[in-house]
Amino acid sequence: MGKNQSVKKDRGQVISFSESVQFFYEKGMKAYRRHDLKQAIKYLQRAAHSQQEPFILSQLAAALSDAGDYHQSNQILTDIIKLDPEMEECYYFLANNYAYLGLFQQARKYAEHYLEVTEEEEFVEDALELLDMITIEEGDVENEWEGEDELIVMQERANSCIRNGQHQEAVSILETMIAEYPEFWSAYNNLAVAKFQIGKIDEALQLTDDILNKNPGNLHALCNQVVFLYSIGQYKEATILVNALENVHPILFEQRFKLGTMFATVGRYELGYKWLKSLKRQGYEGDVSFYYWLSYSAYMVGETHTAQKMWQHVVELYPDKEGKEPWNYTDFSAVDQHTFLQQLTLSFEEERDDEKKMLALYLINELQTEDKLPVFFDIAEKQEHHSIIVDMGRYFFLKGSNKRIPKELSRLEKCLQIADCLYGHTKKDDALIEDTLTLWFQVVKGLYSSTVSVSNVLGWSAAIEYTVRRRQNVMMTQTEVGKMYSISPATLRKYVQAIAEQGV
Incomplete structure (x- = not known):
């Protein structure tokens, strides 16, 4: 190996890096600073593979979180804690990721643990704000599942499978969850999405019907049903549901995002823009789909400057999307x-x-x-x-x-x-x-x-x-x-x- 290089952590500790690790680390951080998350993750993974240094891993976890891969980010943060228990800020990052996933009980647990153990106090104010947000957000969350760690892990795995296109595996996990927890409605909703994406349209629609029969007013089920019906051309049936959802005003960020993307998907751009813009104003930083639909709906209501600005977030996450704005088609x-x-x-x-x-x-x-x-x-x-x-x-x-x-x-x-x-x-x-x-x-x-x-x-x-x-x-x-x-x-x-x- 070549001559060792070094990078300083905030707390003043010096870490020795080999030249190859230093090279990949610096390339990764340069990409991260210019918001090219794909390249940042690629190079930071190379650096972390060569040297399992907690500081490098923490940068990789941050990049993954910014890219919306909260599940993988959490796995790395958990590994860091095992390698270096003194990196207490990882507990705050875990809390933040779980909050984005909508798993508020887990988010609260890690935020409170961070406040108990931290000595640096770098993220104390942020953690307190996060706890305040969780208190507001978890009003309608299924609190009966508090403490069901296995359930939470299974849900994360299923969501990760859906995001990565592993729909059959997601179906298997979600069907197991439903068998064990027959009133855990989010598992039913995710199963309906997975079924729809593998082409089992009738089964997906039947699942949404089942949810709404047993849990009337379930917003995720209603939004899923609208998108399913619209996607297969049953526009009149979809419109009846859309009209009913115009007067819904949810509190949870996750439900607002679901409602906004649903409206934008079916062409109700003013309502979609209203909800997605309100989330952005409140500091919501979602994944690429959030910026895609915010950009698209903004353009369709005449807010072209906002549309172009939000589309840049999509391009930053996926550079190959440059010049491929969704509004460029013949109407x-x-x-x-x-x-x-x-x-x-x-x-x-x-x-x-x-x-x-x-x-x-x-x-x-x-x-x-x-x-x-x-x-x-x-x-x-x-x-x-x-x-x-x-x-x-x-x-x-x-x-x-x-x-x-x-x-x-x-x-x-x-x-x-x-x-x-x-x-x-x-x-x-x-x-x-x-x-x-x-x-x-x-x-x-x-x-x-x-x-x-x-x-x-x-x-x-x-x-x-x-x-x-x-x-x-x-x-x-x-x-x-x-x-x-x-x-x-x-x-x-x-x-x-x-x-x-x-x-x-």
Whole structure:
């Protein structure tokens, strides 16, 4: 090894670093200071791997916490305490992380322990403020689980799995939690999210129904149900719930964040911005999703300066997001509805390929005008088209007329939910919209009368987008596309193969 270097800790202790450790440590800290958290974590992990020095580990834990990986940060902080019990500030950092996770009992325990043992008193004022905040926040928290350390650890593990895309593992953990703690509602909510993300839409919706039957008014369940319904295209059902939630005024930061992101997700940008902006004003520092939705909703209500400023937080956490602002897409609602209806109707009549006719019908249904209903009625009455096109005309007419959808159209409804999912994911790119929907309608035509399952909305959608991007020579990996749809690479491969088997 080369000549040793040294860095001073605040309390004056000198630590010896080898040149290689010093190199990675300094690279990590430079990245940290410029808020490039990915690079900071990468280099600090290299430095910590070479030398298990508590001071380096504490910087790594701080970077992980800033990146929103509170679970990993807590594991490192616990290791530091074992290595150096005198680093009492770690108890305060643990308390802070647990507070962000919403685990207020654990946060209180560590904050109080820090106040008992600290000699340096560097974070005493912060710890006292944290305790005051916890007192306010934990009013509606499930206090009956106080002292259930195993439950808290299991919940952290499940949340970490969901964040890292390990949804099957999360499902297994959460199902175990529910079996042991049948009234721990947050586990049910997380299980519903995990189920939805692996494509088990009906099970996810059933879980939210079960929660609300047993625990009426559960805000997380209501917000999840809205997002689920909206994601699969059941906009009218989602709107009824959204309207009811407009008058809800929660106290907990976590519930405000949930409400704000839900409103922004379903296009109620003013309400989303209201809640997310209020959190920012009160000092809330969330993960990348907080800044994403705050930025997006700010832009959509005309606060472009705030939007750009908040988007920089996203770029700082994920530098590859620079220039990829979510508001850069074509908004069809800005097009003259009558003119667009005429163009799409003409396109439907002139197209020879059934999948292109299906695309035209789908886009007609996206228009916000009742003039589209006679078009659908005429198609449903005429038997000259492929049966699936007749069924689409009938389905869209019944849906637009608020009439009951008969059971024989339920398979088509599932297929159209996948189209809705693709439309929602690709609407920022006109070429991608057309190509993904066209390919999907080709697949639908081939499997419509088969017994092949179309229940996994996210699996089919991700596979369609992945296939189209490959054909467009956009080299995205299956892992990257899987993350966009919150499914595993294995699930994506399964449905890519299913598309290939259709020969389209």
